Amino acid sequence: MSDDLVTFGETMLRLSPPNDERLETAREFEVRAAGAESNTAIAAERLGAVTTWMSKLPNTALGHRVDGGLRQYGINTDVVWTDDDDVRQGTYYLESAGRPRGSNVVYDREDAAVTTATPEELDVDRIRNAQAFYTTGITPALSPQLRETAATLLDAAQQAGTMTAFDVNYRSKLWSPEEARKTVTQFFQVVDVLIIALKDAKAILNYEGDATQLAHHLASEFDFKTVVVTRGDQGALAWNDNVIHEQPAFETDTVDAVGTGDAFAGAFLAQRLSGADIQKALKYAAATAALKRTIPGDVATVTKPEVDAVVNEGNADISR
Amino acid sequence: MSDDLVTFGETMLRLSPPNDERLETAREFEVRAAGAESNTAIAAERLGAVTTWMSKLPNTALGHRVDGGLRQYGINTDVVWTDDDDVRQGTYYLESAGRPRGSNVVYDREDAAVTTATPEELDVDRIRNAQAFYTTGITPALSPQLRETAATLLDAAQQAGTMTAFDVNYRSKLWSPEEARKTVTQFFQVVDVLIIALKDAKAILNYEGDATQLAHHLASEFDFKTVVVTRGDQGALAWNDNVIHEQPAFETDTVDAVGTGDAFAGAFLAQRLSGADIQKALKYAAATAALKRTIPGDVATVTKPEVDAVVNEGNADISR
Amino acid sequence: MSDDLVTFGETMLRLSPPNDERLETAREFEVRAAGAESNTAIAAERLGAVTTWMSKLPNTALGHRVDGGLRQYGINTDVVWTDDDDVRQGTYYLESAGRPRGSNVVYDREDAAVTTATPEELDVDRIRNAQAFYTTGITPALSPQLRETAATLLDAAQQAGTMTAFDVNYRSKLWSPEEARKTVTQFFQVVDVLIIALKDAKAILNYEGDATQLAHHLASEFDFKTVVVTRGDQGALAWNDNVIHEQPAFETDTVDAVGTGDAFAGAFLAQRLSGADIQKALKYAAATAALKRTIPGDVATVTKPEVDAVVNEGNADISR
Amino acid sequence: MSDDLVTFGETMLRLSPPNDERLETAREFEVRAAGAESNTAIAAERLGAVTTWMSKLPNTALGHRVDGGLRQYGINTDVVWTDDDDVRQGTYYLESAGRPRGSNVVYDREDAAVTTATPEELDVDRIRNAQAFYTTGITPALSPQLRETAATLLDAAQQAGTMTAFDVNYRSKLWSPEEARKTVTQFFQVVDVLIIALKDAKAILNYEGDATQLAHHLASEFDFKTVVVTRGDQGALAWNDNVIHEQPAFETDTVDAVGTGDAFAGAFLAQRLSGADIQKALKYAAATAALKRTIPGDVATVTKPEVDAVVNEGNADISR
Amino acid sequence: MSDDLVTFGETMLRLSPPNDERLETAREFEVRAAGAESNTAIAAERLGAVTTWMSKLPNTALGHRVDGGLRQYGINTDVVWTDDDDVRQGTYYLESAGRPRGSNVVYDREDAAVTTATPEELDVDRIRNAQAFYTTGITPALSPQLRETAATLLDAAQQAGTMTAFDVNYRSKLWSPEEARKTVTQFFQVVDVLIIALKDAKAILNYEGDATQLAHHLASEFDFKTVVVTRGDQGALAWNDNVIHEQPAFETDTVDAVGTGDAFAGAFLAQRLSGADIQKALKYAAATAALKRTIPGDVATVTKPEVDAVVNEGNADISR
């Protein structure tokens, strides 16, 4: 069975001390598989899309921890396994906290196996046969090789008629605004559906306008089919066929904010792939994002009926 | 020593993943004994009533887990132990979460031992010798046998001069509104003190008025001695001798909402049994309910001085 | 890609208190997916066979907990999802302990969804297209329907040229020796590879001889291609082409003995399917079983290189 | 209902780091209620005796932690609650380890509430109405007041025809051998059934002979009805009516050795109270003690059928 | 290297059930070292001051648990170790909860080793050589000996030109307002920098005015160099050279409120010792106090850059 959606990118081991403990005094870490493109894949699968996450991992217990950790959510994984000693499993240490401490991330992802992934070793035909292909701006930020590989995959997808979707996802710890701008605007040439946070547009595109202006501007400049601009708890909007669709955020009691944007992207794509119109896709995306924030970890372990309930009734609280 | 209060009903094992984790990805469950009538019994005991919970359990490690789990809170238990292989220990799986996910319950309580409990095997004299007897609308919803047994116990109690108290406690996962209405209104004939949530009245009695009207209406139609109507965080009111007493809810930081109503009922009954007037009993009930919500699990592990402090000062925060 | 091995049977949620705690006083349960046929599937996959576990599960968070729990080990799952309220997710409560307490199991698996599985709703073609099909004596013990279904699947497999493998796996808590004997000897007609514990042969076949005699006896009476007789820490032997192959057990520090036989079966089948001779397959089976006992849970989360190391060097201790 | 057995003594909070961690680096403690006389009470209750533990506790959350912790095992508690600020809840810190580290105990039990318990505030009639009364040599070691109180209770029991049982239980951290000898030999005057470890006889009575000689010697010198001498994994023996009965220890995989002697004593007494002869009582005592060692905590959370199984078959391993 | 700051006082083991569980039903306690003067020492060290905590501890695993627990935060400890059996490690049991339950403390700190500390056994020269010395009103409340010792140390410090700082820290569970007033006003004679909560001034000084008036009043009556008055979430103010400096509290999501005042004091002193003016020191103190409330335990495990970020940007949320 061919895929509705293929995503490509790095998934790390996320290590976080429980119960707001600090990294500096932690005695235990919770371990989870976490990465933008696998997060998005899972959210899409949960909303009904047949989805495969594609990547490269070290053939160690840690690499298999990541792979199994993703498979349990129901997605397929298509992994290039490497025994190369010079690459490793990327990790990140997450410390969650409330105001004014906020959350703190220590990346330890240098030399991850995926940074050496080439188009030759990846199953590009799987992408060509899928309905849609997705990656984010994190991927090209990880290595020059990945910059090339991601560009090649997007290009191959678009040429094969696979819808290409791209979330800018700017990470200031990985590259400078200038580097990011240069690369992502090149990528824009082969992207059909762009997702961009307003704050990222400000940070790397030096854009000054509001979300609506930004959507119009990007759509006209890069000829996207769809542009989605997210604004955190201010909601999101989408430009499509020259029309702007607005969607407010749902109220949510946040337990873990990481992965919110990925849940949004995955749900939006799944809805679009199943034929939903832009407005409905945005609403499902916002509902899935809100549910994600109640769930520990990076991943939106939601069910379609729950998202339906939030979309229709504002919450998924089930009577006894 | 005879009991101030005897309660009768099912107590389950409650299995819940810690820290907002989802059932679907849980690696561990917290285990607690939980059931409306044992919750109420414990709240009453905590407020000073000598209380026994009566039920039927499988003679397995799971049944004894429930019994011991209740005894540690200080109540007495009067259990019919069965070795019948066709019955089992009821369980329920609870997933707690904030908005918009809300809490999710998976009942797994079919064929629980208590569903086969007959008046003949229960110690009805203990009920006859008690000051009060309490059960809820959950009990008759569990099996036809229990419908009969609960009716028999209420009737025996009332005939012996034991005050009968009944909390409607509608559970839409157990029976339809129609079935519930038919049964509970029959039960109303042998009930002295009725406790009913306004939303349950709407759901099963198709009642349209407000809480005050409901109380008057029920009191006149069924000749209750007391009718208590609860409205969640909108507070409660009680009809007694044709007078309405209002009681707002206390502000609370909710950790676990399950069992709030049972804590309310237990404290109300304990206060009434120790001679408190309706207004005071309502206030203690509201304070106990508010404290319950700060405590994980179904059970109001409060102390009398703490409830006194909330009643008198609004909180039980103890100085150092 | 067609499967090397398809297995069919029930997988339960296994709930066990950590650290030798008793069920009666447990405050938490570890949660794992556990079932003979999925255990075997995973062991086979780990040794290199492409494997699918086939079953029926309730479409609840608990059913999906089982499915995801199995997928993380790398196997494929082919699940009939049901929304039927009359069936449930089977569970079992496991209490582990040393001598003289031993381990204690409380089954709570009545009315599991799988007990209603019919050949019509299962993907029998997947079995027909596989190299081998496997189930155990637990499956027909669960319900009359499953007795029929399992027989039908074995028959369909054999007719399609799929090798059929069957582990007797007698469970005295599920049926009597007489019922078991009657059913499994009927099944023997459509089984190519039989795996049987010597103690089960004694319990249900009233067999008095030693393992070698048993293997010869069964092979001649039922015309099996291969008969494997296991004897716990006394090792195993296999009859094949009228030759007996012996294999002692590896020494092991047991952490969790549940699933040892399933690990043995899975490794044996995987080796046979990849062309190993009987003696080598037995040795890999014994090594995998020994490794299993060092791993908490029912499942042999081993790697092929580890099993190779145990087979070749007696242990998988990796130098630093 | 009157008691088969009443026990009197101190129960502490036992605080121990999990998983062999050291106290010096512990981040968490497991919390359990633990004390010789409540351990014995629970073992007796488990074997079928109706049992009450009698003591004095501070009326704090810690005192109620102890009381509830004991009640969950099924015994009754008869507690004098005190609000006296000068007394406290006794605790002990336990560090468990294998050879050569061994286990390490830090007592923190000075000024425990029970050290002030007087006969006047205790329900001596409950003792007089019981079949048997039990305390240990720990009790008089805790305070001069308790020395007096324990003597008074034993005397009152014996005068009322209640069988008195006493376990010497020497604790070198509480008193010197000389103090212990002086006090316990006075107590011997009012004791019917003496339980003594051979090593304690050596330590405080300066006894040089073997266990048989010791039993004869004590029986003749102090006119006991029964003398039980325990020798750890060397088994136990009992002198009764001038006959010596031997009982070897059962093999056991020790998880927690604390409370072994108390389990032995409780089972022995329960058997004797239910009419068992000395030999049978010894065997049940040894089996219960062996089971205890497989259970974390001080308490023998066994069931009668398990002990039956160990007595009859050597283990309680239950088939699946 | 001589110290910037030496603090002197008691540090206890803090035992608290996780996840809002009640003491009465707790199965585990989190273990932390906690005490006002060590909390303050650590906050000061974190902000850059070289700091030593001075005290007396029992030479047991528990005493070393406290010492090691403090050293891991980076401060130095200067401990008098005692083998005296009559003293012990002080503990306190903390139950945290939201409204209306609030937090509950059970002190178990009688006869702590530090209550016997004399100036002779302490390294007074270390205090004389430090830039500043700090203790709180808890210290003299613990024993008559400590009242003398604390007075002697403050006096010695002031005579040696070491700045003396004192936080009134009234504990109603330790002494009466009258006792406290009498002692702390004597101490005021040898204090340079006074920190006092407005509510403590009301409780023990019977002061009726507002914080500004209080600061002026105390400064003029006792000739302090600096007076800091704290008002919880109403912020703080400081009197210095006859000028009042105001500082509002930062908004914070409180996870653990214990130790907030100590974090404030430590940061204030560290800033002053490094040359900051009063206004800046107050701002750092408020920011550190706000961060503390997001961290479990008594201790402000902050970093200087985090506090800088809160001071400058209102939060320390670090971008990815």
Place this chain on the structure above:
Amino acid sequence: MSDDLVTFGETMLRLSPPNDERLETAREFEVRAAGAESNTAIAAERLGAVTTWMSKLPNTALGHRVDGGLRQYGINTDVVWTDDDDVRQGTYYLESAGRPRGSNVVYDREDAAVTTATPEELDVDRIRNAQAFYTTGITPALSPQLRETAATLLDAAQQAGTMTAFDVNYRSKLWSPEEARKTVTQFFQVVDVLIIALKDAKAILNYEGDATQLAHHLASEFDFKTVVVTRGDQGALAWNDNVIHEQPAFETDTVDAVGTGDAFAGAFLAQRLSGADIQKALKYAAATAALKRTIPGDVATVTKPEVDAVVNEGNADISR
């Protein structure tokens, strides 16, 4: 105060799943600071030596986690903190298991901060002023820079009259036997006390004789003052002044074997530094190593009295 012992080397974060869980399925990791030279430092400190561990760490929460984690054991740390983004905190993943699985280590220590440590940034004078300096063969295996740095430090120490001690500690995952031989034999020129495992001598020196022959051979070839040869559970021996001293291993129930050799080395050096003769030092070393194996983690959190007890009585089991 100058040090008795300074050690230099890498300390990692050790991440290990609890309870024999596999890395591939782990949900949590226990976090500990672990490294040969800090392990040795702590064992020496525990036995009475004033000890400093010297190294270089990243100035992140992870680096400070290591530093604080070591300080809590009582040693001093002398750390070069770096903000260089190109280096990181080394980690290793440890999976513990019994036979035949054994323990499995995944190193993730490439580019650790310490690999860039130069003599110029380290406090070489601290080494010159110490009585002894210690490092192991792991240090030069980590980077060419460290090879140079370690050689320089050993040389500087020896020239200053500081006793140099070196444990060969061969790690086959870090370098080949040839590389190791070449480097460590160069180091031997500046080493006074050599510690070498017999198996390492076989692996890298291609030595064929027994331990006694090895000791004589090395002593004569490299002119060591002392040569200690360890043989795991076969005990150890030492050559000194041409005399061989034998020491058998103590029996031990192993909970965590990692760090056994470091505990041995630390105790041996501490004893020698405090004037013990070779035989006594060996016995203390063996006792400390045996105790270490009962303690989770890399570190020998022992006390001097415990080691005394093992040396004198064979165990440290403390009576109650």
